[in-house]
Amino acid sequence: MLTVGSPSSKPADRAGPTGAPIAVRAVSKWFGEPDAQFQALAELDIDVEPGEFASVIGPSGCGKSTLLRIVGGLLAHDAGAVTVAGTTPTQARATKELSFTPQAPALMPWRTVRRNVTLLRELNTRRAAHRPLSETEAIELLEAVGLGGHLDRYPRELSAGMRQRVALVRGFVLGAPILLMDEPFSALDEITRDEMRYLLLDLWQHSGPTVLFVTHSIPEAVILSDRVFVMARSPGRVVHVETVTLDRPRTVAMEDDPQFHQHLRNVRAALRQGSGR
């Protein structure tokens, strides 16, 4: 299906000195004024293996986006240690080890589809540690997600689902070994969302980066992931890690698999337990 290039290095090489590409150790985060603080994250531990697709799921306000921003070096944590690609998140961000896909497509309205997906490539080029995809490779990815006929269109000319696909491809064009995704499908309708899961899996299987994916959809987390970290709020913490045993590549047919439904039940039970019900 996808025939573009090859991953810049084997997953095992990417881990850096400490092993896991993402290692979060006893991380805590507080928000608010000194006299009225609330704890967003409480001694959180998460490890993501090289080439693993890991999801974080939890109720809104459980700190899953906060966690993603800490890992991405966009937010500082207050206690604990975070290692990303063998270094600090800020350092990893500076050398473009990370590719971040925000909740909104965040496309630039004055750039065409083609030039939106190559945006991250153009920025901060001096310190980039990895080779980004060439324009030809980027266009092949766009074709793979069905946008081949829309390369020179502006974002306002696209539907919401198409814009989100552009944003997905943009995340891969950077060629970063670690992808962080913050509920990229949350604004889409259920039908479009279903399609996007498999598009994302196609893109991921092709280059095999390590993914940390934040979502609030249980089926989405299960079908995409190798492991699902279930979080509870007040304060934000991991209450359960579900290891998904479904084979790769994942297919739509697996959604009828009893195993899949067992995973759904497990995650749901963990969420319920986390909220004290």
Added chain:
Amino acid sequence: MKFVTTATLADPVVEPNDAERFGADRDGVGEDRPAPAVADGAPRPASRPLYRAAMFVAPAVGLVVFFTMWEIYVRVTDVRRLVLAAPSSTLRHLVDEPGFYWRNAQITMKEAAVGFAVALLAALLVATLMAHLRFVERATMPVIIVLQSTPVAVLAPVFLIWFGFSSWPKILVAAIFAFIPFVFNAFTGLRAVDPDTYELMQSVSATRWEIFWKLRLPYSLPYLFSAARICVGLSLVGAVIGEMYGGSTGGLGNAARIAQTRVLVDQLWGSIFVLALIGVAGNLVLAAIEARVLRWHSSQSRRRRR
């Protein structure tokens, strides 16, 4: 002004509003279908040639009616020429003396254009500093408000004292007139960046310069253009006022002032007509540039909201 997308099946086009910001139009309606709003020259349900022709000539009709009624009024009421000249006599006068008006128009246009450019550059510089440094913003705002609240036309004689009978007093008055809308809109535009896109750029440690050049400046362009529309007229007003009060030997403002003191009715109205023409031409040029530069912006959608 917001960047609004219209990816819905709704027809006619939804009223652009804050919907996008709150995600209201991300519901995926119209999935996999290019938004209808962009289909070039989108055919209306019934494409009525007569209707379209009528829409095309409507602006001309408005102008013709306006000048015809003026002409009729002058002829019917037999108003004194000193009070109100007929458009036809002004036109005849303009045709008789094209050289005089061309010479003076060039002077005025040059002053207005240089003033416009000076205002734009100064505003961009000031707005950039304001957008990046909170202290500069707080320190500059009162000065701008003082400038805005002062009828800056009274500065024309001051500039005359400073610069003498050169074109600089007029250019400066024109620049000050245009500076205020430019600086306000540039500042708003530079600050109006989409927070998600900003975070996206930060996630790869984009430099401040990259964020300015690739994000802030493009986001401020629609704001700058809407300021420019106002400033074309304002810089012309500034140049003319500068010519009238800043000591002058040329320009249409000067021609009008002389016409007034010597009761040259034709020359007074001739100057007014040519000034109006320059203003209109300036706006048309600007609209053409805007349509080219802001092709991506929803304001350039072919279909207008009713």
